[in-house]
Amino acid sequence: MEKHSKIYVAGHRGMVGSAIVRELQRQGYTNIITRTHKELDLCRQEAVEAFFATEKPEYVFLAAAKVGGIVANQNALADFMYDNMILEMNVIHAAWKNGCKKLEFLGSSCIYPRMAPQPMKESCLLTGELEKTNEAYALAKISGLKYCEFLNRQYGTDYISVMPTNLYGPNDNYHPEHSHVLPALIRRFHEAKVAGAASITCWGTGSPLREFLYVDDLANLCVFLMNNYSGNETVNAGTGKELTIKALAELVAKVVGYTGRIEWDTTRPDGTPRKLLDVSKATSLGWTYQTELEDGIRLAYQDFLENPFRAER
Secondary structure, eight states: OOTTOOEEEETTTSHHHHHHHHHHHHTTOOOEEOOOTTTOOTTOHHHHHHHHHHHOOSEEEEOOOOOOOHHHHHHTHHHHHHHHHHHHHHHHHHHHHTTOSEEEEEOOGGGSOTTOOSSBOGGGTTSSOOOGGGHHHHHHHHHHHHHHHHHHHHHOOOEEEEEEOEEESTTOOOOTTTSOHHHHHHHHHHHHHHHTOSEEEEESOSOOEEOEEEHHHHHHHHHHHHHHOOOSSOEEESOSOOEEHHHHHHHHHHHHTOOSEEEEETTSOOOOSEEOBOOHHHHHHTOOOOOOHHHHHHHHHHHHHHOGGGGGO
């Protein structure tokens, strides 16, 4: 990408999209196009086609998505599948029709089989059954990734995809029911600290292992790949490090300053037992993450405190 290239970031108000905009600006890119959901509903094909025909972006970062944690995914399976499938197909198709030079599709590590060998390589895609709690979202993301691959094969496009591990950081969603595990813990421990609660109960056993990537590190990788990678296979984005949900809860409590007891409700679901990405592909391309988890949680908590309205989304 040239510094003056016309770049469209879809989903610029979300956690990933806003981080990509920050990273592009940090690196001196000046011609960034964005549209709010009100200005452009990506689920409406006609509107998306009109936007691309008028603006003709040369590069597209597709970071828009309908996202949520275990509860949100289980309660709205059809919505998660439809919205994500329609949105991504509209954007990728319109980009191709309007001669976009390169598109980067942002997925999720939930695309990999529930019992995939750990750490999960990009090549394990579609080799086993998906995790049921987010199957709808995963199917939509796999379809977007495959559509990029098939356009490359059929029409010679240069469309790539990136599959991040669990993300956190500025602009996260702290909704009590619709958030992912790390922001949910930040909110719970903060509220428990403020209320002076003697104990706090977390979901599950605390035994599942998870990997977390600070969203600004992902954004750095996204720009790096747009400039340095072409290929049909996706690229995993992570740290290659994992910890138990129990250890994560203790780390969040430490950062937030909550000193009460942490208890576990073992009647609640744990989700996938382990989800670690093999990040050797990104490493071999010359990229590695920068932000250690405790430092990242401090930055995320600061963001939470400075932007309390985000907690109510």
